[in-house]
Amino acid sequence: MTVKALLKNMVPKKIRNLRHLFFAWWGSVQYKNPSKSLFVIGVTGTSGKSTTIHFLRQMLEGAGFTVGSLSTIDFSVAGIQQLNDKKMTMLGKTAIQKFLRDMVEAQCDIAIIETTSEGRVQHRHRWIAYDAMIITNLYEEHIESHGSFENYKQAKKDIFSYVSSLAPKNKSGLSKTLQKAWSGETVPKVFVLNTSMPQVKEFYDCSVGEKYLCTVAGEKKYFTPNTADRELILDTVCTKKEGISFTLNKKDITTASIFGEFNAMNVTLGIAMLQEFGISLEQCIHLIKKIASPPGRVEFIQEAKQHGFTAIVDYAFEPVAISGLYEIVSRLAPKRVIHVFGSTGGGRDVSRRFSVGRLVGTKADICVVTNDDPYDDDPEKIIADIVSAALDVGKRIDETCFAITDRANAIQKAVTLAKEGDVVLITGKGSEQAMVFENGRMEPWDDREEVRKAIAMR
Missing domain, CATH: 3.40.1190.10 (Mur-like, catalytic domain)
Incomplete structure (x- = not known):
């Protein structure tokens, strides 16, 4: 410590x-x-x-x-x-x-x-x-x-x-x-x-x-x-x-x-x-008429289009904001929604893990649960809490719900699974430029760039 x-x-x-x-x-x-x-x-x-x-x-x-x-x-x-x-x-x-x-x-x-x-x-x-x-x-x-x-x-x-x-x-x-x-x-x-x-x-x-x-x-x-x-x-x-x-x-x-x-x-x-x-x-x-959306807020990653699917990065991390995001996604009439998400540690609301897990477990076709600024909390415990909530609403582990601690690998998994007409959602960090781990240690990070890397590797 x-x-x-x-x-x-x-x-x-x-x-x-x-x-x-x-x-x-x-x-x-x-x-x-x-x-x-x-x-x-x-x-x-x-x-x-x-x-x-x-x-x-x-x-x-x-x-x-x-x-x-x-x-x-x-x-x-x-x-x-x-x-x-x-x-x-x-x-x-x-x-x-x-x-x-x-x-x-x-x-x-x-x-x-x-x-x-x-x-x-x-x-x-x-x-x-x-x-x-x-x-x-x-x-x-x-x-x-x-x-x-x-x-x-x-x-x-x-x-x-x-x-x-x-x-x-x-x-x-x-x-x-x-x-x-x-x-x-x-x-x-x-x-x-x-x-x-x-x-x-x-x-x-x-x-x-x-x-x-x-x-x-x-x-x-x-x-x-x-x-x-x-x-x-x-x-x-x-x-x-x-x-x-x-x-x-x-x-x-x-x-x-x-x-x-x-x-x-x-x-x-x-x-x-x-x-x-x-x-x-x-x-x-x-x-x-001249204003634009901010970076990392309902940001469409253009590189996904040439592969026939839609990728959206958004900051939403709690149920109300995530529900609002799903209203947007529904307008796109996707074949499937593949959602990469987690829940922040560091003394944030533990109950949020379960409410978000249930919500995304209900709304998404495939959940990919991953790290999201764990701070001093055990990232495996955070992920396990979310996964348990998703399973409670019918998701099946390693079929429609994946637990992947490394966020880059989680994004890669979602992009690999994506087929024509699908929407890949990556939420929780938006345009944030760092991931925070134990003792306040920060590592450079950008969800948008990780999505682009994953698409380039398809």
């Missing part, structure tokens, strides 16, 4: 988190509080955070803003992107503040930060001068990390309360491009909420500022906006050959190369934020 792991076991979590609090403060001092010079948008929620950031950044850039963003997918500063190879969403120590300073130096107008519940517990959001917060959704996930769903929800609500508590910025401190958005001298706090979320009223009550509420027509609405709030009503979502289409406040919207009906809400949340900058819905409709 490493010294770091030993200390982690010995020192209470609340005490350990004081270290993160210090570094959050020290980073703001060291880099001269860069967020004061940016309009800072946070994006939180259980799923869809990185994708919403990716869409929002592209739309803002299309509208003429210079943007920086930090997410699970990538780090972007003024149009220059690098894939996130840190295996961390909210970066530790002083890294977030350094990126914000880089954004200021690059003359960015806006910063978008993926803001997680674990980041809040570790105080990584502190000394960031947020102006806006978007929540995508909220459901049971990360329960073992937080102890209960109530604790998890409270961590998210604390983020909203924190943003509400910050003093409004004087708009003169922001870029001239941004200053045109508001008539007053100060910059309002802005909150974007999804009314399909059962807990939306609790988040609404934590939000002090302007509010945009995104509603799905025909679905249960858990909160009715006040007259002062702005509402965007999403309706008639469908999948076309070129991407999803939907109506927003009765205006037709068609995306290019964006798949998954769940992404209609991610796009809508981004559009709501654009409204704050004076960008009309009509302008947004044109901007949307």
